[in-house]
Amino acid sequence: MSGETITRKKKKFTEEPNFTERKTYRPKDVKETGLAFIGHEISEDGKAMNQFLHYDQLYTIRHGQNSKFFIGLLDGKLWGTRCPKCGDTWVPVRTHCWNLDCNLEKTEWVEMPLTAKIHTWTIAGWSGRSSLKRLPIVLVYAVIGNSKVAIANELHGIDPWDVEFGMPLKIIFKPKEERHGIVTDFHFEPTDDWEPTPITEEKERIKQLVEPVYQWVKTLK
Amino acid sequence: MSRKVCIVGGATTPFDYGPTGFENIEGGAADCIRETREEIPEFSMRDLDLMIYSHFSVHFGHQLCSEWIVHDHLGLVGVPHYRVENGGNTGGSALYAAALAVMSGHHDVVGVVGWETMDSVSQSQGSEFIALASDIRYELLVGGIYPIYYAAMANKWMKDNNVSEEDVATIGAKNRNNAMDNPKAQWYRNEHKYITTEDVMNSRLISYPIKKYDCCLMSRGVAFTLVCSEEYAKKINPDGYVTIDGMGLSSCTIRAGDRLNFPGWTERYGKGYPEMTEFGACRNAADQAYKMAGIENPRKEIDFGEIHDAFSTSEAQIYKALYLADENNIAQFLRDESTHMHGEIPMNPGGGLMGYGHPVGATGLMSTIECFYQLSDLIPKKHLSKKTEVPDAKCGIVNSHAGTGTSISNFILRRC
Numbered sequence: 001m002s003g004e005t006i007t008r009k010k011k012k013f014t015e016e017p018n019f020t021e022r023k024t025y026r027p028k029d030v031k032e033t034g035l036a037f038i039g040h041e042i043s044e045d046g047k048a049m050n051q052f053l054h055y056d057q058l059y060t061i062r063h064g065q066n067s068k069f070f071i072g073l074l075d076g077k078l079w080g081t082r083c084p085k086c087g088d089t090w091v092p093v094r095t096h097c098w099n100l101d102c103n104l105e106k107t108e109w110v111e112m113p114l115t116a117k118i119h120t121w122t123i124a125g126w127s128g129r130s131s132l133k134r135l136p137i138v139l140v141y142a143v144i145g146n147s148k149v150a151i152a153n154e155l156h157g158i159d160p161w162d163v164e165f166g167m168p169l170k171i172i173f174k175p176k177e178e179r180h181g182i183v184t185d186f187h188f189e190p191t192d193d194w195e196p197t198p199i200t201e202e203k204e205r206i207k208q209l210v211e212p213v214y215q216w217v218k219t220l221k
Numbered sequence: 222m223s224r225k226v227c228i229v230g231g232a233t234t235p236f237d238y239g240p241t242g243f244e245n246i247e248g249g250a251a252d253c254i255r256e257t258r259e260e261i262p263e264f265s266m267r268d269l270d271l272m273i274y275s276h277f278s279v280h281f282g283h284q285l286c287s288e289w290i291v292h293d294h295l296g297l298v299g300v301p302h303y304r305v306e307n308g309g310n311t312g313g314s315a316l317y318a319a320a321l322a323v324m325s326g327h328h329d330v331v332g333v334v335g336w337e338t339m340d341s342v343s344q345s346q347g348s349e350f351i352a353l354a355s356d357i358r359y360e361l362l363v364g365g366i367y368p369i370y371y372a373a374m375a376n377k378w379m380k381d382n383n384v385s386e387e388d389v390a391t392i393g394a395k396n397r398n399n400a401m402d403n404p405k406a407q408w409y410r411n412e413h414k415y416i417t418t419e420d421v422m423n424s425r426l427i428s429y430p431i432k433k434y435d436c437c438l439m440s441r442g443v444a445f446t447l448v449c450s451e452e453y454a455k456k457i458n459p460d461g462y463v464t465i466d467g468m469g470l471s472s473c474t475i476r477a478g479d480r481l482n483f484p485g486w487t488e489r490y491g492k493g494y495p496e497m498t499e500f501g502a503c504r505n506a507a508d509q510a511y512k513m514a515g516i517e518n519p520r521k522e523i524d525f526g527e528i529h530d531a532f533s534t535s536e537a538q539i540y541k542a543l544y545l546a547d548e549n550n551i552a553q554f555l556r557d558e559s560t561h562m563h564g565e566i567p568m569n570p571g572g573g574l575m576g577y578g579h580p581v582g583a584t585g586l587m588s589t590i591e592c593f594y595q596l597s598d599l600i601p602k603k604h605l606s607k608k609t610e611v612p613d614a615k616c617g618i619v620n621s622h623a624g625t626g627t628s629i630s631n632f633i634l635r636r637c
């Protein structure tokens with residue numbers, strides 16, 4: 001054994017990112033309380049008991065090699081990746097090519113155009129708790145630029161029953177101060193020259209289905 | 222050649238949501254095994270030489286390795302055990318693992334216990350937990366719940382195949398009405414009513430074209446299946462065992478939008494595979510299972526199925542992936558009520574996920590158990606009547622399905 005002394009340092013021996021920009025949007029009511037049993041109930045006959053366990057935890061999603069995509073969202077840019085071997089391009093991004101013949105070739109970043117085309121669509125009349133007040137929501141899978149895959153996001157600026165397969169879209173970013181570096185920093189809208197087609201039986205059916213949704217949303221506090 | 226794999230018994234707890242007084246999983250597991258022993262009293266706990274536990278999300282129980290609690294409770298200390306997790310296909314994947322263990326010759330008698338306790342959090346939180354199996358960076362934020370992704374896939378599929386909203390709504394009514402003959406089914410235990418296609422059409426919009434009664438249920442439940450070698454099956458249940466003659470497991474992308482054109486698939490399966498409209502993994506897993514079981518014409522050679530009807534639309538998509546119909550006749554296949562009890566190939570006589578329930582880790586096992594009951598003449602005993610018995614069934618298919626079609630397994634079961 002050599003007499004070398006290893007002093008414990010915070011700094012690692014490998015290069016690490018130095019995080020200089022930090023923002024939190026944490027709601028006031030998120031507290032990391034750890035695990036706690038905070039109550040119970042017992043049935044009238046004394047035979048069944050339920051206990052209430054509370055837990056909330058902040059997670060750090062480390063984007064690593066994917067970071068450029070999410071930083072791009074903050075800047076109002078859509079980054080895709082392209083395989084230099086087979087030429088395929090994707091948004092959502094792949095940092096290594098999944099074409100088995102490319103043997104996980106490292107891909108290169110390419111800035112994507114802010115235009116897309118609908119592959120398929122749906123109209124949500126129900127959603128996660130945080131989105132209920134915005135119902136009904138038109139959700140589309142759309143192909144951005146020359147991407148080989150489709151990405152899911154919301155379509156705004158349209159009556160839900162007017163959405164159609166193959167329709168051309170533009171990508172609109174939220175105002176800079178409202179962006180969080182997440183996919184909902186942008187949404188789709190119909191291109192300026194797009195016009196809805198005349199009312200059809202299916203459009204009438206969709207109107208009939210979404211009408212109660214509009215009514216129900218009005219009752220939400 | 223590998224050994225034959227058999228199923229000799231199995232049972233579930235009642236599937237339910239909310240308080241019933243017997244919620245704990247280890248007690249439920251023990252009750253399932255006790256019920257299994259009613260048909261095969263010769264089976265001893267001492268015979269088990271491997272336990273596979275089938276459980277999807279620790280978020281629901283907030284207990285890591287809850288299988289260890291079940292294992293201890295069953296008195297199996299010292300018997301090897303591990304857990305299988307594969308989204309909605311957790312049950313099918315656990316069965317696959319058990320079959321491989323027996324096939325290899327390394328194990329003879331394998332117990333599979335599956336469960337989920339989705340009522341331990343609020344309904345909306347439960348939906349969000351399930352949606353955590355979508356890619357949280359790209360899809361959770363924009364959809365938030367699984368039905369939305371399925372609706373987008375189904376919408377295009379229905380257009381491409383000339384299938385109408387009414388056509389798929391028949392499935393939502395069929396499975397719930399089948400469940401009315403099954404006292405363990407959540408629909409029987411809760412809503413408890415016969416419904417019509419019109420009721421499905423009039424139920425509230427979840428995500429076009431999917432409505433409330435096109436969707437499966439969130440559930441709590443436990444299931445047990447006993448998988449073994451043929452030698453053991455002949456000893457323990459000589460007249461009622463069932464053989465796993467074919468099985469297949471395959472995969473597709475986690476994000477449905479990624480599968481527009483996965484290199485190589487379209488060449489193999491034609492337009493639409495994998496795409497967003499067809500369950501490519503289901504077709505691939507069916508190819509494997511049919512080949513292994515020597516099935517050339519599934520619609521003729523399979524008598525019935527217990528399949529993963531997370532949504533009525535996906536049940537219809539699965540029919541096509543299993544080669545029961547193609548784009549030219551799928552609409553007619555649905556209009557002919559081919560998969561109703563009176564049809565040529567009944568699907569989900571047990572009620573399926575929409576009628577029986579969907580406690581994720583137990584679901585694929587529930588389907589397997591219902592299939593086993595049909596093939597070992599136990600339906601009149603386990604259901605309320607013979608209405609949901611498939612007469613003279615010799616061959617059944619079990620289908621288990623995860624994500625947006627991300628992992629899918631198929632099994633061909635035959636009467637001994």
Ligand SMILES: [Zn+2]
Pocket residue numbers: 083084085086087088097098099102105
């Ligand atoms: Zn490549």
